[in-house]
Amino acid sequence: MGVVIAMEEGKTPQGLIKPIVDLTRADMQRVNQLILSKAGSDVEMIPEVANHLISSGGKRLRPMLTLASAALFGAIGDGHIKLATSVEFMHTATLLHDDVVDESDLRRGKSTARIIWGNQASVLVGDFLLGQAFRLMVDVGSLDALDVLSAAACVIAEGEVLQLSVAKNMETTEDDYLSVIRAKTASLFAAAAEVGPIVAGAGKANRAAMKSYGMNLGLAFQLVDDALDYGGKAADLGKNVGDDFREGKITLPVILAYRRGTEDERAFWRESIEGGASDDQRLERALGLIHRYGALTDTIARAVHYGTIARDALAPLPASPLKSALLDVIDFCIGRVN
Incomplete structure (x- = not known):
């Protein structure tokens, strides 16, 4: 039950991400070397757990x-x-922390670290990596960059707690959901894009443009991820289709199908999500209801909307291969649903 997104002829999602991969290849090699170096530790379990996910x-x-x-x-x-x-x-x-909170078994098609090493190791190695992240920020010596990334770390944690507070609650609104994904996902996209112009010494207008680009790209990215859980394929997801349903996650496709359904259908959602009755038979009915009420199509339409805002954020910048590559990333994020 996939969703088809119109895409420029001859372009595939993988083709759309290739320009940014090619343009950042040399620097990414340096990043990868630094990742391996800073993920190391005399405590043997730390690099084992870290590299399990980093190399996945x-x-x-x-x-x-x-x-x-x-x-x-x-x-x-x-x-x-x-x-x-x-x-x-x-x-x-x-990701290490999320898999513990969500009790996830698979990440990118592999057993999660918590399944192999346990919840305690996953949480503690995640803390180690956060510590290394902040050491690197201090090494750079930019208070502005440190401020942006440390603020993002706080917002991400707030998003995790907010998600817990609305978990398995079918009265969660679309605004509640957007608050969660803005904090959990989009805030790091925004910070990642904003610290680039900071370290380059660019002005406030360029920082604001890149922050807006990243924030709206992140929203589009997560909306598509949540649509994929009901409209994708396990091989593409790296996890099982319907995992969000089984875990009782409140995502936009569920919110829309619930709001638009009959009282009997809403009772089904409450029993499934709030009551934990989420077997394969119920998943099939959930997929049918999401399809019936156009919830996937409308979730992707929201993603396209935020993608347009991200595109407009870059509009004042002069044309260049890097700008074109960043625009292609928007289409890549949305085009993953096919």
Whole structure:
């Protein structure tokens, strides 16, 4: 039950991300070397757990945003390398913590660290990576960059707690949901994009443009992720289709289908999400209701809306291959649903 997004002829999601991958390749090699170096420890379990997730095949889109936005404004030296590494460590730490909170078994098609090493190791190694992220920020010596990334760390944690407060509550509104994903996902995208112009010495207008780009790109990215859980394929997701349903997560496709359904259908959602009755048969009915009420289509429409705002944020910047690559990233994020 996939959702089809119209895309420019001849372009695929992988083709759309290739320009930013190519333009940041040399710097990403430096980032990857720094990641391996800073993930090391004399405590053997730390690099084992960290490298399990770090080497599991993620695209590293967030640090690429830092590198691309820094290059866009002419950054020199190695500050952007350290900040990009900080961003990736922050992201990896949140994944380790998320998998514990969500009791997830799979991440990118592999067993999660908590399944292999346990919850305690996952949380503590996540804390270690956050510590390394902040050490790298201090090394850069930019109070503005430190302020942006440390504020993002606080907001991400607030988003986690907010998600707990609305978990398995079918009265959660779309505004509540957007507050969660703005904090949990979009805030790190925004910070990753904003610290690039900071370390390049760009002015406030350029910082604001990149922050807006990152924030709205992050919203679009998470909306598509949540649509994929009901409209994607397990091979593409790196987890099982319907995992959000089984875990009782309140995402936009569920909110829309619940609001638009009959009283009997709303009772089904309450029993499934709030009551934990989420077997395969109920998942099939949930997929049917989401399809019936156009919840996936409208979730993707929201993603397209935020993608348009991200595109407009870059509009005043002069044309360049880096700007084009950043625009392609928007289409990549949205085009993952196919």
